[in-house]
Amino acid sequence: xxxxxxxxxxxxxxxxxxxxxxxxxxxxxxxxxxxxxxxxxxxxxxxxxxxxxxxxxxxxxxxxxxxxxxxxxxxxxxxxxxxxxxxxxxxxxxxxxxxxxxxxxxxxxxxxxxxxxxxxxxxxxxxxxxxxxxxxxxxxxxxxxxxxxxxxxxxxxxxxxxxxxxxxxxxxxxxxxxxxxxxxxxxxxxxxxxxxxxxxxxxxxxxxxxxxxxxxxxxx
Numbered sequence: 314x315x316x317x318x319x320x321x322x323x324x325x326x327x328x329x330x331x332x333x334x335x336x337x338x339x340x341x342x343x344x345x346x347x348x349x350x351x352x353x354x355x356x357x358x359x360x361x362x363x364x365x366x367x368x369x370x371x372x373x374x375x376x377x378x379x380x381x382x383x384x385x386x387x388x389x390x391x392x393x394x395x396x397x398x399x400x401x402x403x404x405x406x407x408x409x410x411x412x413x414x415x416x417x418x419x420x421x422x423x424x425x426x427x428x429x430x431x432x433x434x435x436x437x438x439x440x441x442x443x444x445x446x447x448x449x450x451x452x453x454x455x456x457x458x459x460x461x462x463x464x465x466x467x468x469x470x471x472x473x474x475x476x477x478x479x480x481x482x483x484x485x486x487x488x489x490x491x492x493x494x495x496x497x498x499x500x501x502x503x504x505x506x507x508x509x510x511x512x513x514x515x516x517x518x519x520x521x522x523x524x525x526x527x528x529x530x531x532x533x
Contacts, residue, residue, distance in 0.1 A: 329365055335360065394507065395410065396505070400499040412515060420439070437455040449470075452469050453469070483506065505528075
């Protein structure tokens with residue numbers, strides 16, 4: 314099942330389940346007061362429809378705001394957190410640290426790319442994304458400092474997540490980045506999940522750089 318669809322279906326089922334219970338209670342209440350026929354059917358239908366809509370929206374809000382709830386629902390499809398990788402292009406290697414987070418019914422990815430000395434090459438963030446449970450594909454915009462010039466670009470990324478077992482969360486991934494301006498293809502040679510919770514690490518450039526340098530020294 315599509316990863317995002319799981320969350321939508323849970324919201325809908327929650328609304329239908331609670332709505333059905335409330336409708337049955339209301340049915341007994343109205344029948345006891347002599348309300349029957351078309352009027353009863355119309356009232357029950359309206360109550361059920363409104364209840365499903367309200368409770369589904371409430372459940373979706375809870376899902377959007379709680380990573381714990383999403384992790385329970387998605388089980389081993391849960392990919393949110395901070396990730397770090399190494400990639401090669403034309404025999405040169407670069408390193409990326411990026412965050413995957415869920416918001417407003419889709420995944421949002423943002424990160425920084427570093428050279429082998431831990432200097433920031435560019436920042437990027439996703440425009441749109443799609444995840445089927447194994448592969449995450451997203452379009453991104455990037456911003457790079459070249460001397461005193463700020464260069465904007467865009468491209469596409471495809472990442473396939475790897476699990477160590479059938480009921481395990483993904484901890485590594487492979488894939489590629491394609492830069493639209495240069496048509497360079499960067500192949501992700503190694504990637505590893507760092508944390509499920511540290512989603513603000515990009516706010517601290519020094520902490521980000523130290524983590525990347527540690528990865529470089531450890532992975533080569």
